[in-house]
Amino acid sequence: MIRLILRDVTLAVRAGGGFGLGLAFYLIVVVLTPFAIGPESGQLSRIAPGILWLGALLACLLSLDRIFALDREDGTLELLATAPVPMEGIALAKAVAHWLTTGLPLTLSAPILAVLLNLPAPGHVWLAASLAIGTPALSLIGTFGAALTVGLRRGGLLLSLLVLPLYVPTLIFGAEVARRGAEGMDLSAPLILLAAVSAGSVALLPFAASAALRVNLR
Amino acid sequence: MPDLGRYAVEVLSAYGMALGLLGALVGLTAFKGRQVRRRLADAEARRRG
Amino acid sequence: MSQAFSIWSYANPTRFMATTERAVPVLGGLAGGLLALGLIWGFFFTPDDYRQGATVKIIYLHVPSAMMAINAWAMMLVASLIWLIRRHHVSALAAKAAAPVGITMTLIALVTGALWGQPMWGTFWAWDPRLTSFLILFLFYLGYIALWQAIEDPDTAADLTSVLCLVGSVFAVLSRYAVNFWNQGLHQGASLSLDKAENVSDVFYYPLLVCIAAFVLLFVALVLARTRTEIRARRLAVLEARERME
Numbered sequence: 001m002i003r004l005i006l007r008d009v010t011l012a013v014r015a016g017g018g019f020g021l022g023l024a025f026y027l028i029v030v031v032l033t034p035f036a037i038g039p040e041s042g043q044l045s046r047i048a049p050g051i052l053w054l055g056a057l058l059a060c061l062l063s064l065d066r067i068f069a070l071d072r073e074d075g076t077l078e079l080l081a082t083a084p085v086p087m088e089g090i091a092l093a094k095a096v097a098h099w100l101t102t103g104l105p106l107t108l109s110a111p112i113l114a115v116l117l118n119l120p121a122p123g124h125v126w127l128a129a130s131l132a133i134g135t136p137a138l139s140l141i142g143t144f145g146a147a148l149t150v151g152l153r154r155g156g157l158l159l160s161l162l163v164l165p166l167y168v169p170t171l172i173f174g175a176e177v178a179r180r181g182a183e184g185m186d187l188s189a190p191l192i193l194l195a196a197v198s199a200g201s202v203a204l205l206p207f208a209a210s211a212a213l214r215v216n217l218r
Numbered sequence: 219m220p221d222l223g224r225y226a227v228e229v230l231s232a233y234g235m236a237l238g239l240l241g242a243l244v245g246l247t248a249f250k251g252r253q254v255r256r257r258l259a260d261a262e263a264r265r266r267g
Numbered sequence: 268m269s270q271a272f273s274i275w276s277y278a279n280p281t282r283f284m285a286t287t288e289r290a291v292p293v294l295g296g297l298a299g300g301l302l303a304l305g306l307i308w309g310f311f312f313t314p315d316d317y318r319q320g321a322t323v324k325i326i327y328l329h330v331p332s333a334m335m336a337i338n339a340w341a342m343m344l345v346a347s348l349i350w351l352i353r354r355h356h357v358s359a360l361a362a363k364a365a366a367p368v369g370i371t372m373t374l375i376a377l378v379t380g381a382l383w384g385q386p387m388w389g390t391f392w393a394w395d396p397r398l399t400s401f402l403i404l405f406l407f408y409l410g411y412i413a414l415w416q417a418i419e420d421p422d423t424a425a426d427l428t429s430v431l432c433l434v435g436s437v438f439a440v441l442s443r444y445a446v447n448f449w450n451q452g453l454h455q456g457a458s459l460s461l462d463k464a465e466n467v468s469d470v471f472y473y474p475l476l477v478c479i480a481a482f483v484l485l486f487v488a489l490v491l492a493r494t495r496t497e498i499r500a501r502r503l504a505v506l507e508a509r510e511r512m513e
Contacts, residue, residue, distance in 0.1 A: 144434060148414065148427050148430070148431060149414075151418070152417055152418065158410075158413055158414065158417050162410040165407050165410060165435070165442075166434070166438045168403055168442045168446075169444075169445040172445040172446065172448070173448075176449060189448075193448070197441065204437075205434070211426075212430050215423055215427055216423070216427070218423070
């Protein structure tokens with residue numbers, strides 16, 4: 001399993017793996033926001049937590065269809081299915097690799113991009129913390145969606161349609177943590193709920209994803 | 219016709235849209251059902267000879 | 268012989284077709300009659316509410332459709348579970364048949380709610396928890412239907428949509444609570460709530476009950492009719508495939 005994670009990370013970082021794309025997309029979303037909203041700093045700092053969360057979520061969505069599609073094309077997925085690793089483990093490993101190449105860089109870059117949107121000072125820490133806790137849930141839900149659509153030729157758009165409604169609770173709690181953090185309010189309740197969503201996703205979604213994978217490999 | 223007062227537009231359009239949607243759903247269900255039934259009957263007939 | 272009394276015997280498509288042959292027109296007719304009764308009663312023979320005026324009449328469409336929007340998803344969840352556990356094809360097709368009915372009910376609830384909200388709240392749409400949850404439910408229905416349409420192999424489609432329905436149910440419930448939390452977080456105390464049946468007086472209550480019964484029957488009749496169509500379509504696909512082979 002660790003080998004699988006390492007392999008996926010190496011493949012993603014290598015040229016053509018699309019590692020930087022998500023980050024570049026995130027940067028562009030953040031840069032475009034003031035053009036759409038206007039440069040007034042008070043207004044920007046008010047919407048900054050929401051935009052930074054939404055941008056991270058969309059950047060996460062971009063790379064989802066790569067999770068299984070390439071392995072499916074060259075037959076690696078069939079080989080993995082016959083390997084002495086449970087399918088649930090493969091799904092989890094894939095999600096972890098996706099998080100390492102997408103969620104983690106997004107989390108680390110978010111506080112820096114937050115400067116552009118004039119996020120108030122205490123917000124940076126909480127933004128990073130909420131993304132660190134929330135993005136694993138995004139990766140796992142995305143892995144489940146990718147497992148559902150792996151057999152389809154044009155699954156990309158359908159994948160977004162399936163995954164985005166599932167992202168609602170994570171987005172609500174995550175953005176709420178970041179917003180309350182920026183305003184210096186008490187944020188323990190949304191933080192705990194966000195952690196609960198992530199923990200529940202880690203515990204349950206690998207099973208759902210592996211069930212979908214088994215059906216698609218039948 | 220009861221007097222709907224100043225809310226006539228809202229009430230009537232709510233009834234119109236809801237019944238329209240229900241009608242469309244029932245109509246579509248009936249149409250699709252009849253179509254599939256006919257095509258299946260054709261296919262069965264072709265099969266028998 | 269004991270098999271004859273088991274509900275699982277309806278899992279046999281032939282038996283299902285034979286039993287529902289007569290049931291669909293009867294249930295459909297009953298639903299139409301009750302709907303006409305309830306709506307005419309409600310529309311023509313109930314007084315206006317002292318606060319809401321004539322807009323109270325929208326309740327006869329709004330509450331039943333909202334109830335059925337949720338019940339349709341619950342029915343799909345049960346049917347999906349039966350398919351995953353016992354592999355009865357009729358069950359999977361019934362879940363597929365219920366989804367378009369459910370999404371229409373959701374849409375009716377949203378539209379009638381918006382038309383009621385405009386004069387009463389002064390806006391077609393407010394990000395009230397209940398409204399928002401219904402919008403999310405609508406998106407779940409969309410995804411479910413899209414997944415059914417995207418997959419060619421019927422058994423694969425049934426399996427994958429069932430798994431989606433299970434996971435979706437968990438997340439739909441989660442979203443309901445998340446949205447509750449979110450709105451309280453944004454607008455402290457400014458919560459809008461729809462009138463529920465329990466605080467509606469008797470004048471409105473009885474025609475509402477009739478309408479709810481009509482919507483339930485209508486839902487059952489539509490799902491049965493659509494399931495029959497799906498079973499026929501499945502058989503048609505098999506026959507056509509066989510013809511191409513020959």
